[in-house]
Amino acid sequence: MKGLLTLENIGVNKVQEIIDLALEFKKGKKSVRYPNLKMATLFFEDSTRTNYSFQSAMLNLGITPISFNAKMSSVNKGESLYDTVKTFENIGFDGVVIRHPQNRYFDELTGITKMPVFNGGDGSGSHPTQTLLDLVTIYEEFGRFKGLKICIIGDIAHSRVAHGNAEIMKRLGMEVFISGPDFFVDDTAEVISIDRAVAEMDIIMLLRVQFERHKDAMGMNTNEYHQRYGLTKFRVERLKENAIIMHPAPFNRGVEISSDAVEHKRSRINEQMTNGVYARMAVISMTLEGKL
Numbered sequence: 001m002k003g004l005l006t007l008e009n010i011g012v013n014k015v016q017e018i019i020d021l022a023l024e025f026k027k028g029k030k031s032v033r034y035p036n037l038k039m040a041t042l043f044f045e046d047s048t049r050t051n052y053s054f055q056s057a058m059l060n061l062g063i064t065p066i067s068f069n070a071k072m073s074s075v076n077k078g079e080s081l082y083d084t085v086k087t088f089e090n091i092g093f094d095g096v097v098i099r100h101p102q103n104r105y106f107d108e109l110t111g112i113t114k115m116p117v118f119n120g121g122d123g124s125g126s127h128p129t130q131t132l133l134d135l136v137t138i139y140e141e142f143g144r145f146k147g148l149k150i151c152i153i154g155d156i157a158h159s160r161v162a163h164g165n166a167e168i169m170k171r172l173g174m175e176v177f178i179s180g181p182d183f184f185v186d187d188t189a190e191v192i193s194i195d196r197a198v199a200e201m202d203i204i205m206l207l208r209v210q211f212e213r214h215k216d217a218m219g220m221n222t223n224e225y226h227q228r229y230g231l232t233k234f235r236v237e238r239l240k241e242n243a244i245i246m247h248p249a250p251f252n253r254g255v256e257i258s259s260d261a262v263e264h265k266r267s268r269i270n271e272q273m274t275n276g277v278y279a280r281m282a283v284i285s286m287t288l289e290g291k292l
């Protein structure tokens, strides 16, 4: 299947090619247009950034974007993902972006469509364009990956962002650590304390506590979570020099991250959102050019 489902089978040179193209788009050094194409975003889970960032990327490439409204569609009549995707192909779409709560939902679509499929996030599996925009942001800041230390902090177990990011970051030569309470960490990487992370890391990446995926699993109130595992006002002043703060957003201010950290001069959260558009432009155009 064309498009981008996960980064697992994409080599580091190809990943670097995507990053370089995204930065060329950002600097205005490159512009390509694909008029007369239309693509749909099929989101079976809520989204603000990913959905509209993909649509913004499409518009920048001259592609017409359409939002599929799952809540007002035949999905409510029991129509499957397979039949929904086939419908978009039959009515003349040239590509779809899908976000779905099931891990690897795309396995059931293999071989059924000629349209490119772009994964906008599968359950707790991966979220490849989020990973790419994170990599664009890191590369823009440091100009390299090798030897950089990152700690991903928070709800690792339920996070597609953590799993996808850790996999490719290790391949790119970064040192990856995770941090959080026992019930949120898994075997993604070595577990360290948030205070060690703040003192030693080049990149502190916070993750949202995914309240919608586990009700009441924390066993503590949000204030206690913030004090024990969050990037508090106190901790943000102790970051290593030149370290940056990242978060895929949406964030819970005062839970995993303090407002002071969101607004801090070392925060790159706004850049991440901006870079998402360019990373998605790179992915879509490389797919349409047969380079992905």
Ligand code: NCD
Binding pocket: 049, 050, 121, 127, 130, 160, 161, 207, 208, 210, 248, 249, 250
């Ligand atoms: C993330 C997601 O949905 O995977 N957000 C995003 O796409 N920017 C992370 C989250 O919801 O916590």
